[in-house]
Amino acid sequence: MIALDGVAVRYGTSCALDGVSEQVPAGQWLGIIGPNGAGKTTLLRSIACLVPHAGTITIDGHPVSGLRRRRLARLVAYVPQLPSLPPEMTVADYVLLGRTPHIGYLRMETDGDRQICAGLLDRLGLSPMAGRALATLSGGELQRVVLARALAQEAPVLLLDEPTSALDLGRRVDALELIDELRRERSLTVLSAVHDLTLAGQFADRLLLLDQGRVAASG
Secondary structure, eight states: OEEEEEEEEEETTEEEEEEEEEEEOTTOEEEEEOSTTSSHHHHHHHHTTSSOOEEEEEETTEEGGGSOHHHHHHHEEEEOSSOOOOTTSBHHHHHHGGGGGGSOTTOOOOHHHHHHHHHHHHHTTOGGGTTSBGGGSOHHHHHHHHHHHHHHTOOSEEEEESTTTTSOHHHHHHHHHHHHHHHHHHTOEEEEEOSOHHHHHHHOSEEEEEETTEEEEEO
16 A cells, blocks of 8 residues: 655745645555646655655555665556657667566576566567667657556556557557556556546546645545
């Protein structure tokens, strides 16, 4: 379970989050909605410990601020709006990066790691592109590759920041159906920031409405 208690984030004099409290049971999908600048991205980045925050965020009772990066990466996978995409890296190698938290220091990935990634490439329709450089892919293809990398972490918590914004409607539904399928298979806890309210209502168990960094409604 994810528990947020009085979470606040400031960027200089600007308040991005102001006392957000919420609980997300294990295995639930929480859709985070609200206008631009409401704090959706900041909330996800706070859970992933990518921005300093006041208040407390815990996963299964463990404060995220006290976790080492490797341990946190085994618990939380994050799909940002603007991921870092080395242009010359191949699709297969990029997805394999998702296995990094499970690979010991000074060790190499195993056949098992590669099989996990190959299976995700197949399920996301990316197998024919495995050997292509990221620079040669379309925006929608890149978004699926980033999602595959996050799923390769096999973390129990999946944070998605507008995960289907570059996909056409059919691909959006396909991607979200896959996420929902994997959520049920693995008992994933999913938090997704989304602008498309139709898709949010279709896939999320509950919605959290943010406005000016505060919780306006939840349910």
